[in-house]
Amino acid sequence: MKMPAEKRTRRAGGGKRLGVLDTAVEVLSDRGYESTRFADVAAASGTAVSTLQNYFGSREDMLIEALQRSTNQEVEALEALAAAQASPWEQLVALIDRSLGNSEQTQRMLVEFWRSAMRDVELREHSEQVQRGYREPFLRAIQEGCDQGLFHMKHSPEDVVDFLLTFLAGVTIPRVLHQDRPAEKTLRDLLLSQMSVTLGRET
Known part of the structure; x- marks a missing residue:
């Protein structure tokens, strides 16, 4: 039976404390989880x-709470973005654009989060929660498109979302490593074209 991770004690501090957490994410994204010290965050x-x-x-x-706060903010931003779009396809395009267009700092933060979650039980459990939250607006858009007769798929909505999120996670690696990769517009056009076919989208 899987035992839940023991939750760390969170302390007071108000708005100043939240600002420190945001700064900690910036420092961590530059220096890495293992190399980020109290002194680095204090100076920044x-x-x-x-x-x-x-x-x-x-x-x-401090670092674990900073990663949790930052990843929660990303999930909330996706939900707000999807809610602002008129149609299921527009929701998907907006979600894909945000995922592909995240700053390098955000993508470096995500890589550090994934690396740290491999070793920390609390972060690993949080990563499962984040994955569910990140997945939800994509899945909802596809299901709505099917319900409205706009998408005609050969695969389940769940499988399509898993494929899409695996792709989006994968393109993060060459970006943070500054490796050769397609131009952002080319990558976007290829992905949207593939998604249109996979969804059986009526145009």
Whole structure:
């Protein structure tokens, strides 16, 4: 039986504390999880190391909470973006555009999050929650398209979403490594063309 991870204690600090968490993500994206110290975040945020220790207790707790906050914000942004679109196809295009167009810092943060989740039980459990939240607006758009008779697929909505998210995660790696890859517009055009065919979209 899988035992839930013991939750870390969260401490007070208000708006200043949230600002520190955002700064911690920026530092972590540049330096990496293992190399980010209290001193680095203190220097970048203008906050004393003793204050950070009071807020978070340990370096690990600070970084884990920062990653959780940042990934939750990304899920919330996707939900808001999908809600602002008129049709299922427009929802999918907007979600794909955001995923492909995220800043390099955000993509580096996601890579650090995935790496850290392999070793930390609490982050791994959070990654499962994030994956469900990230998946939901894509799945909802495809299901709505099917219900409205706009999409005629040979595969289940769940399988199509899993394929799409696997692709979007995969293109993150060459970007953060600065490897050769198709131009952003070419990549977008290829993906949207493939999705249109996979969905059996009526045009």
